[in-house]
Amino acid sequence: MERKIQKLLIPAVVLLTQRGNHPERVFTYQGKPVDKANTKAWRHALKRAGIEDFRWHDLRHTWASWHIQSGTQLGVLMELGGWSDIRMVLKYAHLSPEHLASHAENICVKEVPRSNVARFPAHSTKQLVRS
Numbered sequence: 001m002e003r004k005i006q007k008l009l010i011p012a013v014v015l016l017t018q019r020g021n022h023p024e025r026v027f028t029y030q031g032k033p034v035d036k037a038n039t040k041a042w043r044h045a046l047k048r049a050g051i052e053d054f055r056w057h058d059l060r061h062t063w064a065s066w067h068i069q070s071g072t073q074l075g076v077l078m079e080l081g082g083w084s085d086i087r088m089v090l091k092y093a094h095l096s097p098e099h100l101a102s103h104a105e106n107i108c109v110k111e112v113p114r115s116n117v118a119r120f121p122a123h124s125t126k127q128l129v130r131s
Contacts, residue, residue, distance in 0.1 A: 012062055014051075026059075064092040069099050 018026045027034040034042075037056035046054055060081070067077050078089045095103075 012066075014054075014059065061092050061094070064089070065094045065096070068093040069096060 018028075022028045022031070022033060025033040029041075036042075042056075046052075064077060064081060067080070068074075072080070074086060074089050074093070077093060078084075078086055081089065081092065083089050083092075
């Protein structure tokens with residue numbers, strides 16, 4: 001579990017540390033945009049930083065997921081990411097367990113008053129109700 005959490009956090013840390021270094025690009029070197037990924041220099045930098053099993057493409061998933069979790073609509077994200085098919089947006093954009101949990105709590109199990117039990121033919125006095 002710890003390995004999975006680490007793999008999810010690495011792209012986030014990488015993105016946050018590069019934020020604001022360039023007006024248009026995320027990654028720069030000596031003020032110039034980095035245009036090539038997976039070069040010897042890139043792999044050496046990952047090794048020096050202690051980052052293992054990292055793919056440049058992981059950042060695209062992180063970016064799309066942050067948008068979804070911040071409320072960006074799927075259609076808008078599709079345009080921002082340059083996808084032509086909404087299925088690709090869904091493949092890239094993921095909700096965190098915390099965001100899913102908050103939505104799962106929209107319905108909960110509550111006790112139904114005993115006086116109402118006759119109106120509910122269920123075998124239990126519990127009934128699913130919207131919060």
